[in-house]
Amino acid sequence: MKTAHGFSGSFKYEFLMQLRRPALWLVILVTGLFVFGSTILPSPLEQGANPLHLVADKTSTVAFFLLATTGILLADRSPRDRALKTTELLKSFPTSLGARWWGKYLGVTLATAVPIALLCLATIGYYALLTRDMSLFALEPLVFAAIVLPGIFFIGAFSLVCTLALPTALYSILFIGYWVWGNLVPPRLMPTLNCTLLMPSGGYAESGFFGGGAVCDGSTVTATAAQAWESILLLLACAALAMLIGQFYLNWRTAKA
Amino acid sequence: MQIEIERLSKTYGGNIQALKEIDLVIPSGMFGLLGPNGAGKTTLMRILAGILRPSAGTARVGMYDLKTNEGRLAVKRVLGYLPQELGVYPDLTAGEFLDYIGILKGMRNATARHARVHELLETVGLAEVATRPLKAFSGGMKRRIGIAQALLNDPQLLIVDEPTAGLDPEERIRFRNLLVTLAGDRSVLLSTHIVEDIAQTCPRLAVLSAGRVMFQGETRELLQAARGQVWTLDTTGPAPVGDLTVVSALNVGAGMRYRVVAQERPNAAAQQVEPNLEDGYVALMRRNGTAL
Numbered sequence: 001m002k003t004a005h006g007f008s009g010s011f012k013y014e015f016l017m018q019l020r021r022p023a024l025w026l027v028i029l030v031t032g033l034f035v036f037g038s039t040i041l042p043s044p045l046e047q048g049a050n051p052l053h054l055v056a057d058k059t060s061t062v063a064f065f066l067l068a069t070t071g072i073l074l075a076d077r078s079p080r081d082r083a084l085k086t087t088e089l090l091k092s093f094p095t096s097l098g099a100r101w102w103g104k105y106l107g108v109t110l111a112t113a114v115p116i117a118l119l120c121l122a123t124i125g126y127y128a129l130l131t132r133d134m135s136l137f138a139l140e141p142l143v144f145a146a147i148v149l150p151g152i153f154f155i156g157a158f159s160l161v162c163t164l165a166l167p168t169a170l171y172s173i174l175f176i177g178y179w180v181w182g183n184l185v186p187p188r189l190m191p192t193l194n195c196t197l198l199m200p201s202g203g204y205a206e207s208g209f210f211g212g213g214a215v216c217d218g219s220t221v222t223a224t225a226a227q228a229w230e231s232i233l234l235l236l237a238c239a240a241l242a243m244l245i246g247q248f249y250l251n252w253r254t255a256k257a
Numbered sequence: 258m259q260i261e262i263e264r265l266s267k268t269y270g271g272n273i274q275a276l277k278e279i280d281l282v283i284p285s286g287m288f289g290l291l292g293p294n295g296a297g298k299t300t301l302m303r304i305l306a307g308i309l310r311p312s313a314g315t316a317r318v319g320m321y322d323l324k325t326n327e328g329r330l331a332v333k334r335v336l337g338y339l340p341q342e343l344g345v346y347p348d349l350t351a352g353e354f355l356d357y358i359g360i361l362k363g364m365r366n367a368t369a370r371h372a373r374v375h376e377l378l379e380t381v382g383l384a385e386v387a388t389r390p391l392k393a394f395s396g397g398m399k400r401r402i403g404i405a406q407a408l409l410n411d412p413q414l415l416i417v418d419e420p421t422a423g424l425d426p427e428e429r430i431r432f433r434n435l436l437v438t439l440a441g442d443r444s445v446l447l448s449t450h451i452v453e454d455i456a457q458t459c460p461r462l463a464v465l466s467a468g469r470v471m472f473q474g475e476t477r478e479l480l481q482a483a484r485g486q487v488w489t490l491d492t493t494g495p496a497p498v499g500d501l502t503v504v505s506a507l508n509v510g511a512g513m514r515y516r517v518v519a520q521e522r523p524n525a526a527a528q529q530v531e532p533n534l535e536d537g538y539v540a541l542m543r544r545n546g547t548a549l
Contacts, residue, residue, distance in 0.1 A: 009360030013349065020348045085344030089406070091308045092338040093361040094330055100361070257309050 006095030010103025018077070018111035027069050028115040032122075035065045040123060045130055055139045056147060056210035058127060059120045063148040064183070064201045066116045070152055071175035074159035075168045077108045078246075097254060101247050109156035116152070117144055146209050146228070147202035150235040154200045157239035161246035186216075195221065197231040198238065204231035258319045258335070258413045258444045259284055260305065265314035267300050275300040277468040278314060287440045289459035289476070290448040291538055296465040298448045299341060302416050305446065306338045318414055318444075334363060337412030341419045343403040347392030351383055351402055354391055355409060362410045377405040380435070382428075396423045404432060408439070415445045421454055433458050456534040464541055471545050476534060483532035483540035489516050490527040497523050502539050518543060 018024060039061055081087045090100065121140055128136045155175075163171050182193035183201050195216040197204060203221040206212045208228025212220075223231070260283035267276040276297045292298050303309040304316055307329035315324060319335075322328040345354055352374055359370040378384040381401040391399065400423045407415060417436070421429040436445055437458050447459060455462055456476065463473040472479055487504075490497060493512035497503065501519035516530070517523055518539045532540070 005363070005365050006361055009357055013346070013353065013357040016353070017346055017348045081344075084346065085342050086346065087344075088303075088308060088340045089338065089343060089358075090361070092306045092333060092336060092340075093358075094333040094363050095361040255310075 003096055003099045006099035007103040009095075010100045011107040012103075014077075014104045014107030015111045016107075018108040019114060021073075024073055024112060025115055027073060028066060028119060031065055031069050032062065032119040035062050036123065036126075040126070045127070050211065051131075051133060051136055052139055052143075052210050053212050054127060054131075055124055055136050056143050056206050057212045058123050059140065059143045060147050060202055060206050060212070062120050062123050063116060063144075063151070066119065067148070067151050067155060067201060068176070068179045070112055070116070070155045071159050071179070072172045073112055074108060074156050075163050075171050075175070077104065078160045078163040079168055091254070097250055098247050101250060102243065105156060105160055105243055108160075109152055112156065113149060113152050116148065120144055120148065143210065146205045146232065150205070150232045151200035151202055153239045154235040157242040157246075161242045161249075164246055164249060197227065197234050199231070200235060202231075204228050258442075260319075260414075260444060260446075261315075261317045262301075263315045265301075265304070265316050266312050267297075267304060267309065268312045275468055276304075276311075279465075279468070279470045281463055281470055281473055283444060283446060283463075284461065285440075285442055285444050286461075287437060287445045287447060287459045289455035289462035290446060290465065291450075291452065291455060291462060292465035292471075293542070295467070297468040298465050299418060301465070302338075302418055302446065302448055305332075305414075306336055306416050307332045332414065335410075335413035337407035337410065337415040337417075339403050339407040339417040339420055341422075343399065345391045345394075345399055345402060348390060350388050350390055351378060351394070352387040354402065355406055358406045359409050364410060373409060373411075374405075377408055380408075381405045397425060397428065400424055401428070404435075413443045415439065415443065416448075417446070418448045419450065420447065421449065421451060429454070452535040452538055464538065466542065466545060472541055479537040479541065480532055480534055481537070482544070483518060483536035485529065486518050486520060486540050487516065487530050487532045487536045488519060488523055488527040489514055489530050490523060491515075492526075499523060502543060504536060504539055 040058065081090060121137070124136050124140045128134050159171070159175070166174070183199060185192045185194055187195050193199060203216060204223040205228045207221045208223040208225045262279060262281040264278045264280065265276055266274065266278050268274050279301070290298050290301070300309065304311055304323060305318060307323060311324060315322065317323065318332045321331040323332060349357065355374040355377065356370060359374060364370040364373070375384065375387070378387050381404055383398060383401055383405070386394075386398070391402065394402065400420070404420060407417065421432055424432060433454060436447065439445060447455065449455060459476055461474065462476050462479065464471045464479070491509065491512055491514050496506070496513070497515055497517060499519070500521070501517045501523055503515055503517050505516040507514045518536055522529070
């Protein structure tokens, strides 16, 4: 219970602090406007399209670009306590390091998901107006949770863990490289995570659950619902594993002091 | 809550010895810790706060052994700690920051926690700016937030490192009085470079230098260390030189008045005066060969 209390406090205030960051809103808004102007507005509305397919396709398109900014927006969260000189104070409290670590992870990751969710919702709002079908709104939370959230948790975990050892700026550059390699480089060019179950942009969930599918190496990903579940669980398991390694590293560092 | 330290050592990176087999007994009440930079004061306080582990020796706070995980956790539950460099979260308001700290300190009852936060904001004179983000706070205001967070859980052991740095004279006096009021059956460990703060608040103190305890005992005993060695001399010429330490220099009309600590009368015009705690500290450091 004590651990849960410390976790909830850390979650609440890390969530608030990330949500109040002007950079979070600015970066997501600018990226969102770019995506809207370059991808959403120019593409014609497919008449008689399946609403679920439409919502999944548009959410996936918007989120693909926004997810690319997530790693950078989360990169400063781990080193932040040290930079603000709050580490010594935090270490003097009885709340366990694990409770603070996991609370921070879920808090900052979900806070980062908020503006992304709002932009996805705005995009769906645009299509709801075009199609005069307000039921599209009701589909969006489910689609967002299946396609976008696992990727955010995956990226969030690695952003928090990697920056325990890497400088923020270096990690941000490496993250952009990873994003291009893991999501855009075709597998026939070099070994890549692109087109695999570990693709964080949610292509398998989109295809397996909603019948659409991200374009991958020239063709559309076609996945079953089981593969979609596999992809989601694999992404979340990798995130959890990374977080556990991070926790182990922090505990080791504390024990060494 | 008595603190007992025996042959305590702390070595960093295998070869930097910050504390060298120190023995110290800190009784309940106010206790001062004096020493030059690099003396090991902060290391000692971090060990007592459960942040660092001792390399050798023992340290007990009450019945809790700081060499064990359980002991350190138990101490953290009854601890109030104000580090020298206190960081805050600039995006949180003063009230939110204290509430967050309260949660991390294990204060689970939200109503009681909020009431305590409000009470302490009143105590440190920040109640009116409780909803203002901390990024808008001055250095002195952040220091007062630091003091408030240390007191949140009504600690049995209060460890404060340079608590009055950045406070104006009135705030300093108010905080000193607050510390004295808080002491009693609890231990308050005050580390500071401001000798006056210790002189005004601590009946007992220890002086650390180069990782060793140079002195521990009553504050007035340290004063005795300088008895017969403190002089004032007025001169219009150059500053006094020789085997002495100038404690202060005051411009008086056409000349200067120096207050010095020296074994021998510096010159025929020098007047012997009563020592204060600063003189005692300087005399102790001279005796132990620590240059000032």
